[in-house]
Amino acid sequence: MTSVLWILFDGGGDRPREGTTPFFAALKPVIDSLASYGSCGMMDPIAPGIRPGSDTAHLALFGYDPYKYYTGRGAFEALGAGVDLKPGDVAFRTNLATVDERGIVVDRRAGRYISPEEAQEVEGLMAKIGEEIERKYGVSILYKSTVEHRGVLVLRGAVSHRVSDTDPHKVGEAIKPSAPLDGDERAKVTAEVINEITARFRSLSKELEANKRRGSKGEPLINAILVRGGGYMPSIESIHDKYKIRAAAVAGVALIRGVAKAVGMDVYTAEGLVGTKFDKFDEAVKLAVQLMKRYDLVFLHVKGTDSASHDGDFRGKVDVVERLDAALRPYEAVLRENYVVVTSDHATPVSVREHTGEPVPVLLYGPDVIRDDVTKFSELTCWRGALGRIKGIDITPILASYLGLSEKFGE
Amino acid sequence: MTSVLWILFDGGGDRPREGTTPFFAALKPVIDSLASYGSCGMMDPIAPGIRPGSDTAHLALFGYDPYKYYTGRGAFEALGAGVDLKPGDVAFRTNLATVDERGIVVDRRAGRYISPEEAQEVEGLMAKIGEEIERKYGVSILYKSTVEHRGVLVLRGAVSHRVSDTDPHKVGEAIKPSAPLDGDERAKVTAEVINEITARFRSLSKELEANKRRGSKGEPLINAILVRGGGYMPSIESIHDKYKIRAAAVAGVALIRGVAKAVGMDVYTAEGLVGTKFDKFDEAVKLAVQLMKRYDLVFLHVKGTDSASHDGDFRGKVDVVERLDAALRPYEAVLRENYVVVTSDHATPVSVREHTGEPVPVLLYGPDVIRDDVTKFSELTCWRGALGRIKGIDITPILASYLGLSEKFGE
Numbered sequence: 001m002t003s004v005l006w007i008l009f010d011g012g013g014d015r016p017r018e019g020t021t022p023f024f025a026a027l028k029p030v031i032d033s034l035a036s037y038g039s040c041g042m043m044d045p046i047a048p049g050i051r052p053g054s055d056t057a058h059l060a061l062f063g064y065d066p067y068k069y070y071t072g073r074g075a076f077e078a079l080g081a082g083v084d085l086k087p088g089d090v091a092f093r094t095n096l097a098t099v100d101e102r103g104i105v106v107d108r109r110a111g112r113y114i115s116p117e118e119a120q121e122v123e124g125l126m127a128k129i130g131e132e133i134e135r136k137y138g139v140s141i142l143y144k145s146t147v148e149h150r151g152v153l154v155l156r157g158a159v160s161h162r163v164s165d166t167d168p169h170k171v172g173e174a175i176k177p178s179a180p181l182d183g184d185e186r187a188k189v190t191a192e193v194i195n196e197i198t199a200r201f202r203s204l205s206k207e208l209e210a211n212k213r214r215g216s217k218g219e220p221l222i223n224a225i226l227v228r229g230g231g232y233m234p235s236i237e238s239i240h241d242k243y244k245i246r247a248a249a250v251a252g253v254a255l256i257r258g259v260a261k262a263v264g265m266d267v268y269t270a271e272g273l274v275g276t277k278f279d280k281f282d283e284a285v286k287l288a289v290q291l292m293k294r295y296d297l298v299f300l301h302v303k304g305t306d307s308a309s310h311d312g313d314f315r316g317k318v319d320v321v322e323r324l325d326a327a328l329r330p331y332e333a334v335l336r337e338n339y340v341v342v343t344s345d346h347a348t349p350v351s352v353r354e355h356t357g358e359p360v361p362v363l364l365y366g367p368d369v370i371r372d373d374v375t376k377f378s379e380l381t382c383w384r385g386a387l388g389r390i391k392g393i394d395i396t397p398i399l400a401s402y403l404g405l406s407e408k409f410g411e
Numbered sequence: 412m413t414s415v416l417w418i419l420f421d422g423g424g425d426r427p428r429e430g431t432t433p434f435f436a437a438l439k440p441v442i443d444s445l446a447s448y449g450s451c452g453m454m455d456p457i458a459p460g461i462r463p464g465s466d467t468a469h470l471a472l473f474g475y476d477p478y479k480y481y482t483g484r485g486a487f488e489a490l491g492a493g494v495d496l497k498p499g500d501v502a503f504r505t506n507l508a509t510v511d512e513r514g515i516v517v518d519r520r521a522g523r524y525i526s527p528e529e530a531q532e533v534e535g536l537m538a539k540i541g542e543e544i545e546r547k548y549g550v551s552i553l554y555k556s557t558v559e560h561r562g563v564l565v566l567r568g569a570v571s572h573r574v575s576d577t578d579p580h581k582v583g584e585a586i587k588p589s590a591p592l593d594g595d596e597r598a599k600v601t602a603e604v605i606n607e608i609t610a611r612f613r614s615l616s617k618e619l620e621a622n623k624r625r626g627s628k629g630e631p632l633i634n635a636i637l638v639r640g641g642g643y644m645p646s647i648e649s650i651h652d653k654y655k656i657r658a659a660a661v662a663g664v665a666l667i668r669g670v671a672k673a674v675g676m677d678v679y680t681a682e683g684l685v686g687t688k689f690d691k692f693d694e695a696v697k698l699a700v701q702l703m704k705r706y707d708l709v710f711l712h713v714k715g716t717d718s719a720s721h722d723g724d725f726r727g728k729v730d731v732v733e734r735l736d737a738a739l740r741p742y743e744a745v746l747r748e749n750y751v752v753v754t755s756d757h758a759t760p761v762s763v764r765e766h767t768g769e770p771v772p773v774l775l776y777g778p779d780v781i782r783d784d785v786t787k788f789s790e791l792t793c794w795r796g797a798l799g800r801i802k803g804i805d806i807t808p809i810l811a812s813y814l815g816l817s818e819k820f821g822e
Contacts (some may be wrong), residue, residue, distance in 0.1 A: 039794075247615065368426040368762065370790055387801030390459055397460025401768030408766055409457065411462025411484040411640075411666065 002028075003070035004339040004399050006299045008061070009321065010054060011306025011348030011385040013360035016380060022305070022350070023361060024378035028325035029330055031363070031377050034340050038365030040374040041387025043395070045346050047355040051393075054306070057345035058259040061338075062397030063243055064236065072161050072231020073255065078152040079233075080258030081144050087235040090159045091188065092227045094143070094151045095167060096122060098220035099202070103174050108125040108167070109149040109222040118210040119145035122222060125208065126153075129200045139193050146254055153227060155193060160232070166198055167226035175224060194227055201225045238264025241397055248291045250284050251301035260299065277304040277316045281327035281340035289331045292338060294402050309348035317350060339366040339402055341395065342377055362387060362395070366402055414703040415750040415810050417710045418442075420732065421465060421667075422717025424758030424771035429790060433716070433761070434772060435789035441743055442774070442788050445751050449776030451785040452798025454806070456757050460768040463803075465717070468756035473809030474654055475647065483572055483642020484666070489563040490644075491669030492555050498646040501570045501601065503638045505554070505562045506578060507533060509631040510613070514585050519578070520560040529621040530556035533633060534745040536619060537564075540611045546722040550604050557665055564638060566604060571597035571643070573808040577609055578637035586635060605638055612636045623769035648672070649675025654807055655816035659702045661695050662712035671710065688715040688727045692738035700742045703749060707814050720759035728761060750777040750813055752806065753788055771799060773806070777813055 015022040019187070026293035045057040046066060055076045056066035074091035085091065096114060098107035114122075134140050139157035146152060159345035162181040167176065178194035180187035205211060205223045214221050239247050240263070249260035250268045253275040257267045270287045272280030284300060291298045302324055308316035328335065344360035362384035383389075390398075400406045425432040455461070457477060466487050467477035485502035488786050496502065507525060509518035525533075537554035545551050550568035553814055557563060573592040579585065589605040591598035616622060616634045625632050650781040652675070661679045661688040668678045681698045683691030695711060702709045716718035719727035739746065755771035772793035783797035794800075802811075811817045 151637070252414065277472070368428065368760070370427055370794065371430075384795075386453070386794035388453060388794065390800070394459035397768060401460045401462055403765070406460065406462040406768055408462045408464055410467030410481055 001293070002403065003295060003337055004297045004341060004403065005288060005292060005335060006297060007324065008299065008301050008340040009305040009342075009344045010256075010301065010303045011309045011346060011357060012321070012344035013347030013356065013379060014309070014317070015182070015347065015349040015351060015356070016356065017351055021379050022314060022321060024376070024380045026318045026321035026325070028321055028377070029323050030328040030335075031342055032375060033332070034335065034342070034365040035363050035377040036375040037371055038340070038363055038369050039372055040377065040382040040388045042359040042383050042389045043343060043362040043392055044359045044389070045392040048359070048390065049354050051357040052346045054345050054357065055255055057260055057392060058256060059263070060392035061345060061395055062239060062259070062263045063393060064263060069234055069236055071234050073229045074152065074161070074231040075233040076231070076258035076262060077146075078144070078154050078258065079261045080254030080256065080409060081146045081152050083131050083142060083144055083152060084153055085154065085233040086156070086406045087233050089233045090155045090161045090230055091233065092153045093156065093229040094153050095226040096149045096151070096222045097224040097226050099224040103202070105168055105171050105173060105175065105224070105226070107220045108143050108171060108226065110222045112148050114145065114149055114222070120207055121210055125201070125204055129197055129204065132194060132200065133193055136196070137189060137193050139189065141197070148318065153197070155190060158186050159190045159193070160184055161230035162187040163191040163194060163230055163302070164248075165228035166194060167228040169228075171206065175226065178227065182234070198225060198227070236262050236264075239396070240264055243400045244407070245296045245396070245400055245403065247297040247299065249299040249301065250288050251266030251299070252279070253301060253303045256301045265299065275303040275307070277307040277311070277313065277320055279304050279320070281324045285324070285327040285331065289334055292334070296405065297399060305344070306348050309350050310353050312350050312353050314350045335365070337367065339364070339399065341399070343395070357369070359389060362390065364398070369402070413749055413814065415708045415752060415814065416443075416699060416703060416746060416750040417547060417708060418735065419710065419712050419717040420735075420753070420755045421712060421714045422720045422757060422759030422766065423732070423755035424769060424790060425720070425728070425777065426760040426767070426769065428762055430482060432790050433725060433732060435787065435791045437729045437732035437736070439732055439788070441736050441739040441746070442753055443786060444743070445746065445753070445776035446774050446788040447786040448782055449751070449774055450781050450783050450794040450798045451772065451774050451788065451796030453770040453794050453800045454754060454773040454803055455770045455800070456803040458802065459770070462766050462768040463757045465756050466666055466670055466767065468803060469667060470674070471803035472806050473650060473670070473674045474758060474804060475674060476804060480645055482645050484553065484640045485572070486644040487642070487669035487673060488666055489555070489565050489669065490672045491665030491667065492557045492563050494553060494555055494563060494565055496565065498644050498645040499642055500644045501566045501572045501742040502642040502644065503564045503565050506637040507560045507562070507633045508635045508637050509633070510586065510635040514613070515636070516579055516582050516584060516635070518631045519582060519637065521633045523559050525556065525560055525633070529633065532619055532621050536593055536612070536615055540608055540615065543611065544566070544607060546602055547607070548600060548604050550600065552604070552608070561737055563662065564599035564608070566601060569597050570601045570604070571595055572641035573598045574602040574605060576639040577605060578639040580639075583806065586637065591639065609636060609638070637669070639776050647673050647675070650807070651675055654811045655818070656707045656709060656807070656811055656814065658708040659706045660710040660712065660719070661699050661702070663690065663713045664712065667712045676710065686718070687815050688718040688722070688724065688731055692735045696735070696738040700745055703745070705808065707816065708810060713817070716755070719761050721764050723761050724762050725761045746776070748778065750775070750780075750810065752810065756807070770800060775809070780813070
């Protein structure tokens with residue numbers, strides 16, 4: 001069975017400085033060999049000049065119009081954290097934080113490190129608050145701690161994501177009351193629920209064992225929960241129903257796992273693939289290549305390029321690309337008999353340290369794909385390739401056609 | 412007067428194998444010379460990765476969004492067969508078939524060969540059934556035999572195309588009753604009409620002279636009519652109203668003739684242009700060049716490339732291109748003074764034998780068109796041309812502009 005390995009360097013795209021970019025500088029013989037034999041081009045993840053988030057870009061790349069399907073980051077983050085969301089659920093991203101007696105935020109991350117025991121204790125506290133909320137509002141809530149101070153809060157019932165954040169997004173300011181953003185009764189109820197959770201958390205968190213211990217050591221207390229980025233879970237047709245593609249994703253980052261799950265991909269983890277610029281790729285690539293036997297498409301998400309970019313770390317970004325390429329080396333022969341896509345979800349230039357709106361290089365290798373002149377995968381070279389300039393949303397239909405899975409439109 | 416000759420190789424696009432494609436391999440000095448002096452590019456007939464039918468692709472190429480105008484093959488096939496459809500008419504594709512006593516289909520084609528006399532007799536039978544239908548339902552019907560066992564059935568009145576096929580699409584199964592596909596009263600009536608025609612045909616076909624003769628020889632009887640692919644005739648603004656272009660099409664294939672007619676082109680036939688891979692092009696090209704004197708645009712449809720592709724016949728596909736090019740040779744000087752477009756409506760790789768979703772090469776020659784580096788018309792070369800990567804629906808507006816016929820948008 002022919003299959004596709006799709007390698008995505010998150011934030012991999014860059015802007016040239018002193019005649020080079022991380023993709024151009026990286027020594028990556030496997031990827032560049034695939035570029036030599038395949039088609040290259042430039043891809044606007046969403047549309048020219050649009051600065052994508054990783055979530056909207058991934059939706060587009062998986063073949064879903066983000067203007068139709070994107071409904072706030074919260075829902076995708078909750079999915080990624082393993083919460084089994086149903087269409088209509090509303091999810092928020094949360095921070096555990098430290099406030100002073102007047103309710104002014106003094107640490108938006110409560111010291112950042114939250115131990116597993118502390119996280120569990122907070123989840124217990126939120127479950128208790130949830131019982132009160134359910135009785136009072138008929139809204140059931142689920143809180144799950146994710147990484148460090150971060151978590152997700154899911155509301156189920158007659159709720160809406162059209163409410164404002166309580167997170168002031170900076171220290172020295174008070175927690176904001178959540179307010180409905182439209183006239184819908186559900187938005188009113190949701191804001192009330194959020195404010196009630198905020199108040200109950202502040203009063204009940206005094207009893208946390210974690211805070212007794214933290215207080216005695218002079219560490220920042222976990223005495224507030226900040227809520228932001230509400231989104232509702234949309235009803236999304238699976239990639240199998242929409243494109244006939246059986247797809248798997250290998251990813252360590254919660255948000256990407258969430259998007260992949262939302263479109264019906266089976267999501268896998270691999271040792272070493274955590275989502276930092278120090279990730280190791282041997283196990284992830286090994287797993288991805290194994291999965292190619294069972295899936296039409298295996299998506300491998302590499303976060304490190306984006307992390308290094310946000311740090312302004314050119315060399316670190318190059319290293320991530322080089323380590324991934326080295327991990328591909330044992331499988332070069334297998335890859336040659338299948339399709340390989342290499343691309344990025346958006347540029348994150350190390351000079352800018354933020355997502356930008358330029359197109360990113362894209363490579364499509366396959367035994368029956370047109371071979372163009374491009375011999376190196378990078379922003380400085382792919383623009384002259386046979387793919388021309390395409391959009392992120394074109395990729396999945398193109399792959400479905402090569403895999404022979406597309407429905408014909410007409411006779 | 413400057414005019415456009417538009418040569419379309421149906422299914423001409425291909426995928427590279429062993430470093431070549433039929434377009435690349437074909438010796439076609441006239442077309443390649445036009446490529447040398449003109450602009451080349453790659454064209455997604457509908458959109459990247461979308462596998463087009465010939466009908467949807469032609470609609471797009473003629474400047475009509477197929478997602479808006481495509482309403483099932485039946486209507487276009489009936490138009491191509493010379494039936495004068497009106498907006499709102501519903502047309503089906505039909506097979507004459509053989510069923511056993513229990514109504515089980517034993518031959519979906521009634522032996523495939525239907526003599527002209529037999530076809531005429533069946534048309535007479537259907538006219539008789541039509542009188543009954545008209546009396547009972549107020550729906551008028553028209554049946555026309557096309558090629559071999561195939562025909563078209565047109566319903567006019569308060570009818571709908573939203574009914575299911577009666578054709579089981581395989582032997583060994585019974586004719587299916589047609590059922591309405593939505594709650595509309597017209598769909599209910601249409602399904603009843605179809606089922607009545609099916610029943611009347613079975614009983615009345617016993618009296619056909621053709622069946623007396625066939626029965627005595629042990630040949631498959633013409634004792635059933637199978638109906639499929641219902642489509643209604645949309646209201647389509649003509650290419651002259653929409654783009655100010657007076658257009659003619661020279662085509663042998665009923666479906667393409669139908670699409671051309673639907674958009675208001677005058678449709679011509681030429682000796683030798685039947686629609687097979689053995690077609691001769693001398694008369695067709697001669698006629699097309701003559702018509703250039705009277706029309707802004709002359710569209711010449713070459714079916715053989717698609718037929719050869721469906722047969723997996725690389726050499727046959729090359730031959731079609733080479734014969735067409737040879738037929739152009741006497742008119743090279745005329746062509747040089749006009750515009751020439753060469754393209755394809757979709758790829759049909761000989762390795763796949765089916766329509767696929769890759770872009771196809773496109774060539775635009777004209778005395779005032781940008782000359783790029785491309786010297787050969789093929790998938791392996793046109794991607795580096797000045798046209799870049801365009802969509803099928805872009806072609807007609809581009810030609811209208813070169814012809815000086817476009818309306819200005821704004822001041």
